[in-house]
Amino acid sequence: MERRIAVLGATGSIGRQALQVIAANPALELVAATSGSTRIDGLAPVTQVGGDATDVLEQTEPDVVLNGIVGFSGIHATLWALERGVALALANKESLVAAGDLAREAWARGGGLLLPVDSEHSAAFQLLGDMPRDQVRGLVLTASGGPFRGRSRDELEDVTPAAALAHPTWRMGPKITIDSATLANKGLELIEAHFLFDLPYDAIEVVVHPTSVVHAIVRLRDGASLAHVGYPDMRVPISFALTHPHREPTPLQQLDFAGGLRLEFDEPDLETFPLLALAREAGERGGTFPCAFNAANEAAVQAFLEGRIRFLDIDGAVADALARVDGAPARDVDELIEADRSARNLVAVA
Numbered sequence: 001m002e003r004r005i006a007v008l009g010a011t012g013s014i015g016r017q018a019l020q021v022i023a024a025n026p027a028l029e030l031v032a033a034t035s036g037s038t039r040i041d042g043l044a045p046v047t048q049v050g051g052d053a054t055d056v057l058e059q060t061e062p063d064v065v066l067n068g069i070v071g072f073s074g075i076h077a078t079l080w081a082l083e084r085g086v087a088l089a090l091a092n093k094e095s096l097v098a099a100g101d102l103a104r105e106a107w108a109r110g111g112g113l114l115l116p117v118d119s120e121h122s123a124a125f126q127l128l129g130d131m132p133r134d135q136v137r138g139l140v141l142t143a144s145g146g147p148f149r150g151r152s153r154d155e156l157e158d159v160t161p162a163a164a165l166a167h168p169t170w171r172m173g174p175k176i177t178i179d180s181a182t183l184a185n186k187g188l189e190l191i192e193a194h195f196l197f198d199l200p201y202d203a204i205e206v207v208v209h210p211t212s213v214v215h216a217i218v219r220l221r222d223g224a225s226l227a228h229v230g231y232p233d234m235r236v237p238i239s240f241a242l243t244h245p246h247r248e249p250t251p252l253q254q255l256d257f258a259g260g261l262r263l264e265f266d267e268p269d270l271e272t273f274p275l276l277a278l279a280r281e282a283g284e285r286g287g288t289f290p291c292a293f294n295a296a297n298e299a300a301v302q303a304f305l306e307g308r309i310r311f312l313d314i315d316g317a318v319a320d321a322l323a324r325v326d327g328a329p330a331r332d333v334d335e336l337i338e339a340d341r342s343a344r345n346l347v348a349v350a
Contacts, residue, residue: 005242006032006060008053008077009068010040013173014091014117014234018066019043021239025248032060036069053077057086064242066117067092070175071298072291072340075099079333085112089241093118093192094298098291099336100195101329115241116196120189122237123216123228128197131218139199140217140225141189142209143268144232146181149210153272159311161304178301182314183268187279188297191290194283201284206276208266213255230255275315282322288339289327295343296321303347321346 005022009015010033022028033044034056040047048056054076057065065081066089067074074092079099081088083106090096096103107114116122120141128136147166148156164181165174179185186206193204212232219225230236231252239250255261270277275297282293300317303309309317321343330336 001246002027002029003063003242004029004031004060005064005066006034006057006062007044007066007068008034008056008074009036009070009092010043011035011038012068012070013176014068014238015066017234018068018089018238018242021235021242021250024251025239025243027248028242031062032056034069036073054080057081063087064089066238066242067095068117070094070173072098072294075333075336078103079106081110082106082112082114083110085110087113087115089115089117089238091117091238093121093188094294096195097188097191098294098340099330099333100191100290101286102333102336104195113244114196115244116192117234117237117241118189118192119212119215119232119234119237121193121196121216122240124193124197124218126240127216127218127226127228133198135221136199136203137219137221138203138205139193139197140219141186141193141204141206142212142214142216142265143183143186143206144180144212145208145210145266145268146183148181148272149208151272153312156272156312157310161307164304164311174305175298175301178304178314179297181311182275182301183273184275184279184297184301184314184318186268187276187282188294190276190279191283191293201280206268208268210264211262213261214263214265273315275318278315278319278322285327287327287329288325288336289322291330291336291339292322292325292327292343293318295340296347299344299347317347 030044032046034048034053064087067077068091075095078095215228217227282289296318300314
């Protein structure tokens with residue numbers, strides 16, 4: 001079945017790998033591509049640099065939107081696809097975190113397919129399938145632990161952006177790599193899983209799994225657990241999302257189960273990496289608290305990358321912002337944008 005694909009954020013890590021998947025599959029046609037600031041002339045029949053990505057979507061009317069935009073700015077494309085019932089391959093977790101309630105309402109109205117591209121959520125989607133939720137005891141998301149796994153806060157006093165960007169298992173863009181180092185990324189994924197799979201927060205847990213071979217685990221009520229395993233490579237969940245319900249071949253090798261494969265799991269260190277607990281708290285409080293968490297974290301990460309704050313100041317900046325916002329539910333996108341702006345300003349003032 002041929003599909004016309006729009007890749008938003010085509011110059012980012014997800015976008016570049018999506019282009020590889022599309023180029024390797026004759027049934028997939030790239031009809032549009034966007035980037036934030038990098039010129040992409042000729043990359044697709046229709047391209048756009050900067051601006052509102054929905055302009056390209058309106059112009060090309062793709063069958064599938066791959067939203068690889070980084071951060072809150074991806075929200076408009078997410079809501080555009082969900083509202084219209086256009087299949088959405090979602091790599092922009094932040095838009096669903098910030099606009100969870102509005103996104104679910106748009107999804108219900110549009111009735112389209114929402115396929116998560118994050119490796120953990122793609123794995124959970126495949127494991128859960130159409131399984132009745134009363135059969136599910138819980139969902140386990142795995143975290144690599146980032147480059148600072150096992151270190152104490154005292155050992156992170158002088159962390160540089162370069163050190164925080166040296167991820168041990170995944171190759172990602174700078175923002176998500178810093179989020180992995182602070183465990184904020186896993187907090188965002190926890191909130192995203194709540195909205196994607198309609199699971200209560202107390203049924204979603206996070207464990208540290210350094211090799212990133214197990215991407216998600218579903219606990220069943222009879223005591224059994226189902227796991228999705230594979231080498232860490234984003235081309236697998238991207239290919240799954242773009243070709244679903246078929247599984248097209250990828251160039252990845254199969255796991256060597258007899259080659260000394262080790263599966264280790266540990267509890268996350270919430271004292272050293274408190275952003276995971278702050279994200280859970282924001283999700284449980286609801287309203288625009290998840291939006292504020294995401295906004296404050298984006299602003300704090302940018303400040304760290306620019307050398308304006310220390311690595312250990314990121315979680316404090318987010319905690320301070322969450323303590324000062326009202327978290328009232330957003331009735332529409334304009335109110336959500338205002339909640340996002342207010343939380344960012346709190347970090348900027350701090």
